[in-house]
Amino acid sequence: MTEEKFKPARRVAGQRQDVWSIINEAAAATPKQPVETNCDDIAFIGTELTVYIGYNPPQFVLDAAKQALDRVECNQYSPTKGRPRLKKAIADAYSPFFGRELNPETEVTITTGANEGMLSAFMAFIEPGDEVIIFEPFFDQYLSNIEMPGGVIRYVPMSPPKDGAERTSSAANWTIDWDVLESSFNEKTKMIVINTPHNPVGKVFSKEELQRIGDLCLKHNVLILSDEVYDRLYYVPFTRIATLSEELAKQTMVVGSGGKCFAATGWRVGWLCGPPGLIKYVSAAHTRICYSSVSPLQESVAIGFEQADKVGYWDHSVKEMQGKIKRFCEVFDELGIPYSDPEGGYFVLANFAKVKVPDDYQFPDHVVNRPRDFKMAWFMIMELGIAAIPPTEFYTDQNTHIAEDWIRFAVCKNDDVLEDAKDRLRGLKKYMT
Numbered sequence: 001m002t003e004e005k006f007k008p009a010r011r012v013a014g015q016r017q018d019v020w021s022i023i024n025e026a027a028a029a030t031p032k033q034p035v036e037t038n039c040d041d042i043a044f045i046g047t048e049l050t051v052y053i054g055y056n057p058p059q060f061v062l063d064a065a066k067q068a069l070d071r072v073e074c075n076q077y078s079p080t081k082g083r084p085r086l087k088k089a090i091a092d093a094y095s096p097f098f099g100r101e102l103n104p105e106t107e108v109t110i111t112t113g114a115n116e117g118m119l120s121a122f123m124a125f126i127e128p129g130d131e132v133i134i135f136e137p138f139f140d141q142y143l144s145n146i147e148m149p150g151g152v153i154r155y156v157p158m159s160p161p162k163d164g165a166e167r168t169s170s171a172a173n174w175t176i177d178w179d180v181l182e183s184s185f186n187e188k189t190k191m192i193v194i195n196t197p198h199n200p201v202g203k204v205f206s207k208e209e210l211q212r213i214g215d216l217c218l219k220h221n222v223l224i225l226s227d228e229v230y231d232r233l234y235y236v237p238f239t240r241i242a243t244l245s246e247e248l249a250k251q252t253m254v255v256g257s258g259g260k261c262f263a264a265t266g267w268r269v270g271w272l273c274g275p276p277g278l279i280k281y282v283s284a285a286h287t288r289i290c291y292s293s294v295s296p297l298q299e300s301v302a303i304g305f306e307q308a309d310k311v312g313y314w315d316h317s318v319k320e321m322q323g324k325i326k327r328f329c330e331v332f333d334e335l336g337i338p339y340s341d342p343e344g345g346y347f348v349l350a351n352f353a354k355v356k357v358p359d360d361y362q363f364p365d366h367v368v369n370r371p372r373d374f375k376m377a378w379f380m381i382m383e384l385g386i387a388a389i390p391p392t393e394f395y396t397d398q399n400t401h402i403a404e405d406w407i408r409f410a411v412c413k414n415d416d417v418l419e420d421a422k423d424r425l426r427g428l429k430k431y432m433t
Helices: 019-029 059-068 084-098 113-125 141-147 178-184 207-220 258-262 276-290 295-308 313-335 372-384 397-402 415-431
Strands: 108-111 131-136 152-159 189-195 223-227 252-257 270-273 339-341 347-351 406-410
Touching: 019 372, 059 295, 084 108, 084 252, 084 270, 084 295, 108 113, 108 276, 113 141, 113 189, 113 223, 113 252, 113 258, 113 270, 113 276, 131 141, 131 178, 141 152, 152 178, 152 397, 178 207, 189 207, 207 223, 252 258, 252 276, 258 270, 258 295, 270 276, 295 313, 313 339, 313 347, 313 415, 372 406, 372 415
Parallel strands: 131 152, 131 189, 189 223, 223 252
Antiparallel strands: 108 270, 252 270, 339 347, 347 406
């Protein structure tokens, strides 16, 4: 009787073991000798290339955080919609992109990370039974965030180039199934989520693709949640869907991340920009979820935006990350492993179709029936001491075949870590066909 009374809600019960706990387990069990530990969350003794940034924020942002801690007002609650200085800094930073002045009081709201900002947007607008369209592969947090308020997810797959196992090509060649997208819109559709630059693909949606998506949203009167957390790391022309027309701007909420902008993902400072009639409800939901966000780190991110252009930080970040991508991918060129050359962000998807795990290799029960990329990720941790992420975690079960030959690597690491990873990856030679 007690067990029945205390059973968990369906929204959190019955979930299968997620990729992060599987990678953690493998990392703890690997026989490889210690090299480094990048993050307490993954107690890994090899080379971790999953998601965690391997270096500190820029010094001018760190200094701002330290100084903020000495100020009384930065150690108390901030206004629920965010500190005025940060809202103004974001409005000033985004106004040139939109070709007009954003009002920091009505068109910007601060959230406890981009993820909580997206949860707030879903809580603000999704009623039970409302449908939300997302693209596969997806950021896994989208699912629970949409389902919490009772939303129903419609999935639209993106597929790699047909010759992805034979040659390297741009991440632009991952394509949307337009027929599935168009058929996903109906009278229950409330919102669509776009992620550009895209995690994990590295694709920057083209202006033409965004216009086609936008036209469908206008036709069906659907809200757009544009997840642009990597919007300062793009290597090809980057278009924001909200800038395509005044009509689209009225239906679009843009998500940003201080953690992604300034290599400070643990700070949990995010924001949403959009029309006042939408943002006020996101703010209302945020207030009920966590009231307000961390005061000293809001101040730090504000100062970061105020100084970034002056010190050339944005250009330096792009150049540095492009260099890391080039440096790391040299090993794939050397081994003949094709990959998707990212147009933005810091993830690289490599195609491991040529790598063959021995037929008699022993996997644990919770991995043996998962797609091929899960087995490959486990194998690489155990045999090479390399931690990477299987991208089928970001697909529905019926579509895992699309990505099971691919593996996601994060290159947001110090160069010595990337070089160590390359040395370890050369151990794949004996397993390649």
